[in-house]
Amino acid sequence: MNTTIQLQVNGKKHTVEADPATPLLYVLRNQLALNGPKYGCGLQQCGACMVLLNGKAEPSCMLPVAAVKDKDIITLEGLVKPDNTLHPVQQAFVEEQAAQCGYCMNGMVISAVALLNEKSQPNDAEIRAGLQRALCRCGTHSRIIKAVKSAAAKQQGK
Missing domain, CATH: 1.10.150.120 ([2Fe-2S]-binding domain)
Incomplete structure (x- = not known):
């Protein structure tokens, strides 16, 4: 059953509708159109889906979106500075x-x-x-x- 979830992604607040058990990766890619994190193994073993959660690298392919609602999420896209300079x-x-x-x-x-x-x-x-x-x-x-x-x-x- 979908619910409204507030996320802090790349310095911006986002409101998404998702089942709380939906993996963060799917919300990032499908609802927020952030394609830096990739689907790789789906088992948190390859790193393709990695995001920064409060500054630490964490896989997002199995991480329920409800578990990150109070965390600062940074994707590959969020590393680029506002003037479009690369990290x-x-x-x-x-x-x-x-x-x-x-x-x-x-x-x-x-x-x-x-x-x-x-x-x-x-x-x-x-x-x-x-x-x-x-x-x-x-x-x-x-x-x-x-x-x-x-x-x-x-x-x-x-």
Whole structure:
């Protein structure tokens, strides 16, 4: 049974009609037209559906929309600044050519932002650990790690 749910997504309040058990991913994509988070495995194991919930990377494919009504939700689209400049992590991924097929990019970028929110200068092992929930099959891991390091340096003004 649908109910009215208030969400805070990308800095804006949204009112949606949904069954409280509907996965957040479906509401983001189908009702709010936010296509950064992707449907991947549907089991919270691949990271394609990752969003920031109160600054932490979380999968959204099985997360009931009712469970996030009081949380700040940021999608890939919400990382872009109002003047349309990319977030430093997004810009670094472009500059380092870290995308190949691109399917994992949402999870990688969101996970990298969450990691840099917690640790401003992570080492390689910390980067790998921070990105482990976002699976990439194309083999661009070395460029992804380089991009995260580059974004960390930019955020520190180096």
